[in-house]
Amino acid sequence: MPRAxxxxxxxxxxxxxxxxxxxxxxxxxRKLVEQRRSGAIDDVLLLLEHPxxxxxxxxxxxxxxxxxxxxxxxxxxxxxxxxxxxxGDVTYHGPGQIVGYPILDLKPDRCDVHRYVRxxxxxxxxxxxxxxxxxxxxxxxxxxxxGREKLAAIGVRLSRWITSHGFALNVSxxxxxxxxxxxxxxxxxxxxxxxxxxxxPVPTVAVEDRIVSHFCQVFDRSAVExxx
Amino acid sequence: MATDVVMPQxxxxxxxxxxxxxxxxxGDQVDRDEPLFEISTDKVDAEIPSPVAGVVSEIRVxxxxxxxxxxxxxxxxxxxxAAGGVQPGAPAAAPPGPSQQADGAPxxxxxxxxxxxxxxxxxxxxxxxxxxxxxxxxxxxxxxxxIESAIRQRSSPLVRRIAKEHNVDISQLRxxxxxxxxTKNDILGYLDGQEGQEGRxGQxGQxGQxGQxGQEGRxGQxGQxGQxxxxxxxxxxxxxMSPMRKRIAEHMVLSRRTSAHVHxxxxxxxxxxxxxxxxxxxxxxxxxxxxxxxxxxARAAIDALHAVPVVNASVDxxxxxxxxxxxxxxxxxxxxxxxxxxxxxxxxxxxxxLSRSIADVANRxxxxxxxxxxxxxxxxxxxxxxxxxxLFGMPIINQPQVAILGVxxxxxxxxxxxxxxxxxxxxxxxxxxxxxxxxxxxxxxxMSIVKRALENWEPNxx
Numbered sequence: 001m002p003r004a005x006x007x008x009x010x011x012x013x014x015x016x017x018x019x020x021x022x023x024x025x026x027x028x029x030r031k032l033v034e035q036r037r038s039g040a041i042d043d044v045l046l047l048l049e050h051p052x053x054x055x056x057x058x059x060x061x062x063x064x065x066x067x068x069x070x071x072x073x074x075x076x077x078x079x080x081x082x083x084x085x086x087x088g089d090v091t092y093h094g095p096g097q098i099v100g101y102p103i104l105d106l107k108p109d110r111c112d113v114h115r116y117v118r119x120x121x122x123x124x125x126x127x128x129x130x131x132x133x134x135x136x137x138x139x140x141x142x143x144x145x146x147g148r149e150k151l152a153a154i155g156v157r158l159s160r161w162i163t164s165h166g167f168a169l170n171v172s173x174x175x176x177x178x179x180x181x182x183x184x185x186x187x188x189x190x191x192x193x194x195x196x197x198x199x200x201p202v203p204t205v206a207v208e209d210r211i212v213s214h215f216c217q218v219f220d221r222s223a224v225e226x227x228x
Numbered sequence: 229m230a231t232d233v234v235m236p237q238x239x240x241x242x243x244x245x246x247x248x249x250x251x252x253x254x255g256d257q258v259d260r261d262e263p264l265f266e267i268s269t270d271k272v273d274a275e276i277p278s279p280v281a282g283v284v285s286e287i288r289v290x291x292x293x294x295x296x297x298x299x300x301x302x303x304x305x306x307x308x309x310a311a312g313g314v315q316p317g318a319p320a321a322a323p324p325g326p327s328q329q330a331d332g333a334p335x336x337x338x339x340x341x342x343x344x345x346x347x348x349x350x351x352x353x354x355x356x357x358x359x360x361x362x363x364x365x366x367x368x369x370x371x372x373x374x375i376e377s378a379i380r381q382r383s384s385p386l387v388r389r390i391a392k393e394h395n396v397d398i399s400q401l402r403x404x405x406x407x408x409x410x411t412k413n414d415i416l417g418y419l420d421g422q423e424g425q426e427g428r429x430g431q432x433g434q435x436g437q438x439g440q441x442g443q444e445g446r447x448g449q450x451g452q453x454g455q456x457x458x459x460x461x462x463x464x465x466x467x468x469m470s471p472m473r474k475r476i477a478e479h480m481v482l483s484r485r486t487s488a489h490v491h492x493x494x495x496x497x498x499x500x501x502x503x504x505x506x507x508x509x510x511x512x513x514x515x516x517x518x519x520x521x522x523x524x525x526a527r528a529a530i531d532a533l534h535a536v537p538v539v540n541a542s543v544d545x546x547x548x549x550x551x552x553x554x555x556x557x558x559x560x561x562x563x564x565x566x567x568x569x570x571x572x573x574x575x576x577x578x579x580x581x582l583s584r585s586i587a588d589v590a591n592r593x594x595x596x597x598x599x600x601x602x603x604x605x606x607x608x609x610x611x612x613x614x615x616x617x618x619l620f621g622m623p624i625i626n627q628p629q630v631a632i633l634g635v636x637x638x639x640x641x642x643x644x645x646x647x648x649x650x651x652x653x654x655x656x657x658x659x660x661x662x663x664x665x666x667x668x669x670x671x672x673x674x675m676s677i678v679k680r681a682l683e684n685w686e687p688n689x690x
Contacts, residue, residue: 112238112239112240113274114238114240114241114242115240129515129516129584130584134515156272156273157272158274158275159274159275160277209592213592216591217591223596224596
């Protein structure tokens with residue numbers, strides 16, 4: 001039987017605070033990055049859910065031109081818009097989507113941004129496979145795809161090799177909300193979710209558990225659940 | 229002295245980088261390791277710290293420009309240089325501290341103003357949808373602090389794990405870390421303090437582990453070690469059993485008392501399975517899992533359980549309960565003991581599904597992610613002492629089940645085929661069964677089905 005990881009692997013705190021507003025999560029990540037840098041905490045993986053929000057990346061106009069809906073339409077649907085410090089273009093977060101924010105120190109042996117992104121993709125592809133979904137990478141398009149549809153988005157920030165931001169996996173997301181934007185600025189591809197692909201509901205926590213397991217394997221960490 | 233700042237290589241396959249934002253301007257004072265600029269590659273944004281302390285004397289690459297790695301993007305001088313856009317007043321204006329700028333205001337946001345320092349959340353680009361749903365900054369900070377303190381207080385999962393393994397109550401230790409946190413050194417120091425004991429205990433523990441791990445049957449031997457020195461003689465070490473150890477001990481002795489154990493060993497030719505495994509390995513890897521011998525054995529055993537239902541049963545008084553479900557327990561070796569997570573409805577899974585499930589429960593067992601439900605409801609167990617080199621095992625039945633399959637080491641051995649000596653992948657499989665309800669002929673019938681399936685594996689059989 002395969003070993004999950006060597007006994008000496010680094011600890012990874014798993015924190016599942018439930019639904020957290022985008023701004024709260026942003027403030028939290030900022031603090032955790034500082035604390036991770038100072039060594040006050042170990043690596044942490046935040047798994048949470050955001051209320052409806054559209055977020056913009058740092059490139060170009062941050063993807064503002066990729067928001068299709070007018071301010072009124074956004075307001076009437078209760079969708080906030082926020083700028084972020086992550087890479088990537090515009091994206092949507094909302095209920096039914098697992099948002100993962102790994103706060104990891106990639107030093108000393110993982111100082112490679114492409115490897116980090118590939119590893120995140122790997123975690124999500126394996127997670128999807130556990131539910132019988134054949135997800136894959138598409139060269140040149142970061143994220144995890146099933147056919148021409150995006151199952152999970154990735155946008156990462158590094159601050160002296162401490163990671164923040166991360167990934168968003170659609171489990172039972174109301175995909176209609178993506179019609180408000182051009183996800184990641186890619187116009188000719190759609191979005192999908194675990195629930196849509198399987199045609200049945202899947203409990204979010206089951207997917208989270210698989211993410212944690214694969215995350216630990218790919219990143220060689222030992223998970224410890226934190227209650228928050 | 230002037231120092232060149234270059235575009236860093238952020239990864240092996242990365243040849244260039246785009247400067248997204250200059251955090252410092254020409255003339256700004258910068259400390260060593262203070263964020264200087266931000267770069268972007270695809271979906272990753274990274275903040276680059278200054279290699280030295282000094283004053284930014286030159287910026288050679290504008291925001292939005294892409295340059296190859298190792299290109300000089302800026303120059304930092306020891307003092308204010310007479311370079312282009314230096315504004316006399318600029319160095320005096322205290323730059324925002326690193327912590328605010330580090331991850332602070334988003335790139336597109338205008339200059340961070342003072343207010344942004346104490347209230348880090350960036351302004352929303354559009355008016356919030358409804359004021360009620362927009363959290364007040366104070367609430368935001370408060371909530372973040374709650375989560376954060378939860379993480380910090382329990383922030384050393386490693387320490388907590390060490391504490392758990394050694395049965396140490398962390399609250400009884402004096403922490404030297406931030407805010408009195410118990411650090412790794414603190415707990416290791418504490419454990420070192422009990423060194424004489426710990427060293428030997430560790431060894432004794434290992435003897436036990438190899439036994440339990442390989443196969444429950446050997447736990448009995450560990451018991452014998454205990455009999456040599458029941459109370460501890462002279463320099464012997466006396467160690468309290470961990471709760472898991474105690475449960476294993478009780479469970480094993482109970483099983484020996486309950487069932488009339490008999491074992492039957494079959495030799496199985498795994499050559500065909502080895503070929504199929506090699507042929508399909510890549511296919512399974514693409515699907516994100518590993519194809520192991522155990523998956524084939526589990527699949528074969530499940531089919532045999534359908535054919536011989538009394539092996540998938542329990543005893544209740546003088547009744548035999550035939551289980552409709554086939555829930556396969558997989559014995560998983562842990563550094564701290566042994567656990568048998570259960571794959572529910574294993575008969576509904578194909579080879580791929582079984583491989584995934586086995587890897588999944590094994591991983592979750594080792595990362596302590598199993599839920600109580602994951603170790604209950606088993607109707608038959610497979611244990612794999614072969615991975616530790618055992619030729620075959622004589623496993624103890626996992627109550628209230630009535631049979632357990634032990635898998636020996638799969639290796640090349642000389643065998644006689646048509647009066648010639650050939651080299652084949654061989655292994656011994658053992659069925660431990662409860663003679664109260666399973667007779668030898670029935671057990672052997674079960675094992676024959678397993679053997680036949682493995683030796684004649686259809687290349688593409690699920």
